[in-house]
Amino acid sequence: MTFASFFSGCGGFDLGFTTRGFRPKGAFDCDPDAVENFAANVDGPVNRVDLTQGLSDEQSLFGVDALIAGPPCQGFSTAGKRMLNDDRNHLLTLTGTLARRVSPKVLVVENVSGALSGEHARYLKSLDATMRLAGYRTHTMRCEAADLGMAQLRRRVLFFAWQTGKDMQFTEPKGPRGKLRTALFGVDKQPNHNPRQLTNNSREWNIAQRIKPGQKLSNVRGGTNAVATWDIPEVFGSVTEHERTVLELLRRLRRQERQRAYGDADPVSIPRLEAALGPRFARLVDGLIEKGYLRRVGGGIDLVGTFNGKFRRLAWDKPSCTVDTRFGAPRYFLHPSQHRGFTVREAARIQGFSDNYVFRGSEQAQYRLIGNAVPPPLGEFAATIVKQLIS
């Protein structure tokens, strides 16, 4: 069984296929860091190529069993700006154009689940139409990496197109979820593991020491998993009980008065807040503006910082949230029991890379490659399906 790989990155998707016995015919990516790491750690030839310029030697790939592709997901991801016209979105449709020329038995494309929702779905629909017109059967499935036993919540889409005529029941995985404790067991002596603790009494350290496992810094929602800035007076300044009530009321009202279809919420109009607070309105609001908690925006009042999703401390006995390119930064992700972000090795472990994979280049590039990778176990899952489609 042979395979080739487009947008191969550092080779997470590819590792899943080589582990399942597929022989690599060629991998293609335009990023020098990706190509360097791939060449040092993954079997098979890798080429630095801008795929928008086409392939110079596509005949060598003609008729491979599997063509796998993980085109960039940033334009589809709900974690980003989700621009409908993000140039990178077209790489999903380009994958179909290139696949038709290579004519693999099976095409597998991985992307974020945001590629299936709203207007953004047009790119995946176009890929689907391209492959059907070329005589392929297609199927799109959602897949949660944690349900493969991984210690990470990572919802993804796998698109399959096959010209083997095979009838296939696609079943989503539903196994027990992994835990962070197991994924990080014995990580200490492994390469690419250089923990950097936050400096004692620094601003970030003071915030981190108030956040327990499972909690994050957030002014957007209440509840036990959110720690608000006003709960950390040593960093953000103290407030009176009255002022706290105002901040919590504003938090609730800004969600109720929400105007937009995306993002967390909107400023609260002055008449609405005035009606809720009565005669104390001006004194309380002015006081909180002076303390740096509130600000005037247009005709309304809003919180100065929403901090949603910052300083998220993971819990040992749960799967990690989605590993992204910022996993080393403690202001986004905190280790369960230490005041620091995650090391490259920890991020790689959670993504399902073996410790034999030694990352090279700048640490920033290493986190980027790992955060963008298809987890090798998800690659293995896809490879198992491909085996059935070509059998």
Ligand SMILES: C[S@@+](CC[C@H](N)C(=O)[O-])C[C@H]1O[C@@H](n2cnc3c(N)ncnc32)[C@H](O)[C@@H]1O
């Ligand atoms: C989501 S990552 C792929 C991850 C990879 N499949 C893995 O498992 O590690 C997307 C990749 O597309 C590459 N890329 C983006 N634009 C490209 C282009 N025009 N030609 C080739 N590669 C491109 C990026 O360098 C990045 O490595």
